[in-house]
Each structure stands twice: as C-alpha cells, then as structure tokens.
Amino acid sequence: MKIATWNINGIKARRDTLLTWLGQDAPDIVCIQEIKCMDEAFPSEAFEDLGYNVAVHGQKSFNGVATLSKLPFDEVTPRLDGDEADEQARYLETVVSVPSGVLRIANLYLPNGNPVDSEKYPYKLAWMARLQARAEALLALEEPFVMAGDYNVIPMPDDVHNPAAWTDDALFKPETRAEFRKLLNLGLTDAFRACHDEPHRYSFWDYQAGAWQKNNGLRIDHLLLSPQAADHLVACDIDSTPRGWEKPSDHVPVWIELKL
C-alpha cells in the first residue's frame, strides 16, 4: 500500500499536474493540502475517473485538505479537536479497511506561523498541542495510523540548506522543533528518517530567488507513523521530479510503502 502527501498549492492551478502524477505513480492513498477552494468547487469527478474515492475539507481561498483513496472510506472526520472556534480547514481524518484490519489516515496542513511576533505563531503552537492530544488519543487504540501532511516544521538542521538563516523563523524556532519532537516522543516515527540518514533532502523549494535551481530547500512535509504502522514500513522517499515541471507547486510528493 502506497500512501503519499503533497501540498499542491491550489487545486484549480494544479488539477492537471496532480492527474499526471497520479497516472504515472498510482498511489493507493494521497493526502493533498492547500486546495484553496470550497468543498463543492473541488474537481472530484476527475479523480473518481481514475478510481479514487474523494474526501474534502475545504474553505474559500485558503488552506483546505483533501484525501484521495482507491479503498472506500469507512469513516471521514474533518476538523481537529480542541478548538471549536477554529474556522481554518487544516485537518481531515479518514479510515479505510485493509487485509490486516483498519488503517487511519490523518491529512494535515499545519499552520505556517510567520510572522512570529503576530497572533499566527501562538496559533501554530496551540495547533501543535491539539495534534499531540489527537495523537495520544489515537495511540491508545493501538492501531496503525499515519499522520501525513505539510507540517511547516524543519525537524533538524540537516533538513534545511542554511540553518543559521532560519533560527528565528516559525518553521525552525526551537519552540517549534520542540513541539514536533513531542510527537516523536509519544512514539511516532518519522518515516523518511526511518529509511534515510542522508542530509539535505528537501520536500519544498521557494518560488523565489532561484531556490529550486540552487537546491535551497526545506524538508517540511512528513509522514509520522504509529508503532503499528511503522512495523509495516518498507520504503519512504521524496519524489522531487514534479518540482521541475511546468507551473509546479512549491512542494513535492513524499510517499511511503506499507506492507499491510
């Protein structure tokens, strides 16, 4: 079972790019972020024609997540617990049945948090605390689950080209990295780092300043696995090729293979 995550930066602008990638890569489940549209504007039919079931949690203009799955959804639950007043569409949890039982997929678009002296940074940290609480609740079920998405977190200095330039950024501040580490300390596995120890492998390159050409990137898109999922992890990688295509997203897909 192949599961991918990809921040596509606008489904209207990236529909055909995503279809092309799905046509050649054919993952079983894809978590996409930043669809930037309302539920009813999502082009579900195009993906259904490729054999995917579609779950959408969108909003106008910003944010928004959608999960595509070749397996039917047993459950679809939008929103992250912990703040009823939070209107931002950033979290979509689904459950599918697999031969060995169930598999839960949390699709998340974690807040960017910049600028750090605005209300956006405390919102990011609070959102990360809510995600930890959700992870704890799910871990108690002792079932396989994947938390996949754009975390907007650079976990380690080796995950960015020039770490010294990022020390005060919301994606790399010590407080941000500490909140991410709490997820790992609960018992979740960073799938990419379980499979790779080479430094400077990136999932995002800014549109500006020739970042892609200079390989000036960030590793901020992650798949975190529960112990019951990590036990079945056989491969993980970043597919950077779509960053070189026409009109690319600034992020590329990251995928795992689970033997379930």
Add this chain to the structure above:
DNA sequence: ATGTCGATACTTTATCGA
C-alpha cells in the same frame, strides 16, 4: 531572506498569505 505564485475583489492591479 527574497529574483514568485495563487486566489480574490468595488479586478485588469493591489492585496494577502505562503
């Protein structure tokens, strides 16, 4: 650390968010 991009609106250029 800014050489860009996507979506939106009292649009055809400015603003916001990343």
